[in-house]
Amino acid sequence: MKKKILIVANWKMNPPTSSEAEKLFAGVKKLDAVICPPFCYLDAKIWSSGAKFTLGAQNCHWEEKGAYTGEISPKMLKSMGVKYVIIGHSERRAHFKETDEMINKKLKAALKFGLIPILCIGEKKDKDAEIVVDKQLKEDLNGIIEKDVKKIVIAYEPVWAIGTGNFCDSQKAKKALRWIQEKTSNKVLYGGSVNSKISTDYTKVGFDGLLVGGASLNAEEFIKIVKNAQH
Numbered sequence: 001m002k003k004k005i006l007i008v009a010n011w012k013m014n015p016p017t018s019s020e021a022e023k024l025f026a027g028v029k030k031l032d033a034v035i036c037p038p039f040c041y042l043d044a045k046i047w048s049s050g051a052k053f054t055l056g057a058q059n060c061h062w063e064e065k066g067a068y069t070g071e072i073s074p075k076m077l078k079s080m081g082v083k084y085v086i087i088g089h090s091e092r093r094a095h096f097k098e099t100d101e102m103i104n105k106k107l108k109a110a111l112k113f114g115l116i117p118i119l120c121i122g123e124k125k126d127k128d129a130e131i132v133v134d135k136q137l138k139e140d141l142n143g144i145i146e147k148d149v150k151k152i153v154i155a156y157e158p159v160w161a162i163g164t165g166n167f168c169d170s171q172k173a174k175k176a177l178r179w180i181q182e183k184t185s186n187k188v189l190y191g192g193s194v195n196s197k198i199s200t201d202y203t204k205v206g207f208d209g210l211l212v213g214g215a216s217l218n219a220e221e222f223i224k225i226v227k228n229a230q231h
């Protein structure tokens with residue numbers, strides 16, 4: 001049986017208005033994919049009618065509720081119909097100083113509230129890949145019981161390949177996939193400058209799917225990526 005490929009769109013802090021978000025939702029609503037819009041567009045009114053995609057979020061806090069101004073809890077996400085949550089994206093690690101310790105707490109909280117975490121790992125310079133991936137996996141998954149670890153989707157996103165157009169060659173990415181597979185039996189996605197021309201290169205070398213940034217903001221391009229993965 002052909003394995004099911006998981007395609008996830010990370011819209012990051014885009015698009016800038018709710019009317020543009022509605023248009024983008026309308027363009028992708030028939031897709032079998034996970035869409036992770038900004039929190040403010042998670043409201044069912046703008047996407048729900050006839051949508052086939054699954055909803056994801058881009059981050060969450062580790063507490064259920066409380067005095068954490070500006071934060072969103074995993075319980076809140078669950079109550080909004082969200083199924084997946086991206087945790088530990090390199091942009092959060094870099095701009096918001098998220099540490100592996102914080103990421104570990106977020107993973108535990110997301111799992112506790114029944115969300116599927118998409119844990120992002122990846123190196124800044126390609127020569128450090130194995131060491132960084134190893135360290136992040138060890139620290140991020142620390143203390144999570146095996147049964148729960150299995151539920152986590154891992155996204156290998158080399159930082160230098162994100163938003164640069166300088167994607168990681170699929171053979172090089174395959175090496176990182178092997179290192180990850182030596183340590184876990186989880187689903188592994190590739191992310192970093194994916195477009196419809198190269199998207200199947202990664203699934204051909206064994207990745208279970210893709211985490212798509214920039215190309216997911218163009219409905220036509222994203223549809224191509226999802227369709228390519230399904231054929």
Ligand code: 13P
Pocket residue numbers: 010089157161162163164165191192193194211212213214215
């Ligand atoms: P780009 O596809 O824009 O490189 O972004 C990748 C990414 O960060 C997805 O989480």
